[in-house]
Amino acid sequence: MKVEVLTNNEKRDVQQKIIAKLRDLIEYKNLEPGDKLPSERMLSEKFGVSRSNIRESIQKLEFYGILYSKPQSGTFIADIGRVAMSGMMEDILGLEEPDFKSLVETRILLELKTVRLAALRRTDEDLEAMRSALDAYKSKVLNKEDAVEEDLLFHLAIAKASKNSSMNTFMLIITPEIITNFEKYHVCDSNQSFKGIQEHEDIFQAIKDQDPKRAKEMMKVHFKVLYQYCYHSDN
């Protein structure tokens, strides 16, 4: 068979088409939760694509909790009904890459919450981790070196201390893109970093004192420059 090399975009297109076809198939065959999908081989033949493509698409839908695979058995519809599944697939197909504004908006939302939770739930170990991340950040800034990474690690330490696994994961997901865009748009200049030290210290102290209200307030101050990128009204 002819082997083709696809660009990332073409690959995404193929996957979207397969997902759409799977949705149509499920609709057409009236497959319900627990029902078995046709085998990967059969699907690859039916859709005229390679089995790898089918497998990747199935894995994506597994990630979103719509399907699940049992080894040596088959791939099944998850325990959500047909209506929800069809709607979710539609949404997944309509998803687009997040723009910078979305990222910042989401980051602010997440961090104003994680910092409160961290103040409520932090252990002594969490405190130590934050302290050392903060110290690393300080020494970099005082040496006038770039400290974007250390900045970020401090914020991730807070997310970890929030004891909320979902938010922690989501923070990890958006973080690299935030960094990339920060560097691209030069969001952080050096005198900003000096101010950042005191702001970080304030946040740390509030978490240490287990004062969620102040922790959130300090985080808000820290994010003030970001608000210009994302007009944001207080809740």
Next chain:
Amino acid sequence: MKVEVLTNNEKRDVQQKIIAKLRDLIEYKNLEPGDKLPSERMLSEKFGVSRSNIRESIQKLEFYGILYSKPQSGTFIADIGRVAMSGMMEDILGLEEPDFKSLVETRILLELKTVRLAALRRTDEDLEAMRSALDAYKSKVLNKEDAVEEDLLFHLAIAKASKNSSMNTFMLIITPEIITNFEKYHVCDSNQSFKGIQEHEDIFQAIKDQDPKRAKEMMKVHFKVLYQYCYHSDN
């Protein structure tokens, strides 16, 4: 070579070990952003695992934005520094499956924001989509049928109208687990559903009127029963 079939847990273990080894390798070789990783073949030999395992681990790290692959060229360290990368890998290794409380906490956080944004940014098309989702929900409830899916689709329509791709994606990610747990713990009983109709109508009306404050307030009312699962103080 001997072929082994692994359980999902064992598979996750293998991946974690590979990621840990990759972190050690990057540390040891002092690889910096833009540097090339050894080839997949070499890594698979070095770590004593199959190339597929290596590929999956690399793809996971690509998902988190730590690595990127160029076809016919190699896999490279992304444009985040060594410190950040090492810290992020540590966090990824430490991630655990989110519990129900985390999910609910995150859902409430996300939805109180998406509903505000939807009120500010919704188009007429968004409004139509929400309307039809809401009607589907109503007719199910009035027929005394289970309407968890339709409920959910209404909320996803709101997320879509928020025009924030990140939050939309995150809502999609947590939704199936929320459903599963709802059904497991019987969070929604039937008389709850009747009350839900009016609450949904209120939310819809507020979004239609482009009144973000009321939209958020109505959503809060809607989530009142959820608060018992997740002691949640107002911000």
Next chain:
DNA sequence: CAAACCAATCTGGTTAACCAATTTGGTCAA
């Protein structure tokens, strides 16, 4: 007649072979 058993078949997962684009090191001409 029902339950236990068994072998053929089907399945997702795994490994190996293959492909074409990209690098790369060296060669040759200007």
Next chain:
DNA sequence: TTGACCAAATTGGTTAACCAGATTGGTTTG
């Protein structure tokens, strides 16, 4: 000396072959 050029080796991506566990339908046995 330098720049263009080319062929061989390397690479991630793709396809095909293979594996062992699960399913299934028929057969046998109590």
